[in-house]
Amino acid sequence: MPKQTGSTEKALIEQVQKKISAAAAEDASQEIPDTKPFEGxxxxxxxxxxxxxxxxxxxxxxxxxxxxxxxxxxxxxxxxxxxxxxxxxxxxxxxxxxxxxxxxxxxxxxxxxxxxxxxxxxxxxxxxxxxxxxPRFIQFVDHSGLYTHVKLHWSLDNWAYPQNTELEFEGIEWGSEYSVSRAPYRQGDRLYERGRAGIIMKAPTPRIFRGIIWGPHKEKVDYCFNLITIDQTGKLVSKWDNNEGLNYKLTI
Missing domain, CATH: 2.60.40.10 (Immunoglobulins)
Known part of the structure; x- marks a missing residue:
């Protein structure tokens, strides 16, 4: 069997690397599907x-x-x-x-x-x-500049069935690497949290987080906010903004 030249070996290695990269990209696309903003x-x-x-x-x-x-x-x-x-x-x-x-x-x-x-x-x-x-658009304005995640805790019909919708920071594009659309797939990923925090902390205050919820037209919604920041050790710390126990209300 003839011995392969260095250029031939290099070409084979490049082909294998391309196949591996393509397979990895395909796996990533399967794990994190593209969605419309706040689709669910x-x-x-x-x-x-x-x-x-x-x-x-x-x-x-x-x-x-x-x-x-x-x-x-x-x-x-x-x-x-x-x-x-x-x-x-x-x-x-x-x-x-x-x-x-x-x-x-x-x-x-x-x-x-x-x-x-x-x-x-x-x-x-x-x-x-x-x-x-x-749909009903909703936003949270962070005057403190502390938060990296803002989760809307809400329900129709006087808290008949509470649910959560995470709002997106207006400076991060939906579906991008540090979008909240990636959050379910990157739980506990410090690189994700630090990258997201790095983008948000560079933005001037006040910072705006926006989201969309769906429900019957003219239905009343009760809601509050779960606010999350990162402490000095890199841990996520949360607090609640529930309008001093009264919660907030809106109509779809």
């Missing part, structure tokens, strides 16, 4: 009150749809409402997880209706309900 899910609790005796179970039927179009009930998802024992009359509830975007649109319609099943085998179908799901 929101949670809405639906309730039903038994107005008569003999109700065995209640089913919640849900379908998503585009604005100005009729609902497509062929794509209905069905959930059994859970009894909330101790309430009188008996209430039943279920938390729906809805997307922030529906088929690429940030505004869409949530259609739903209830079906009551009785112990005697009969059933009763409610009217159809429709709600407009829309």
């Amino acid at each position: 899910h929101s949670y809405i609790k639906k309730t039903w009150t038994d107005t008569e005796d003999g109700v065995e179970r209640v089913l919640l039927n849900v379908a998503l749809g585009h604005m100005n179009r009729p609902p497509n009930w062929e794509k209905t998802e069905v959930y059994e409402m859970m009894p909330e024992w101790g309430t009188l009359p008996l209430q039943r509830g279920w938390v729906i997880r809805i997307p922030t975007h529906f088929e690429g649109e940030e505004k869409y319609l949530l259609h739903y209706f209830f079906v009551s099943h009785y112990k005697d085998g009969t059933e009763c179908i409610s009217q159809n309900y429709t709600e407009l799901i829309s």
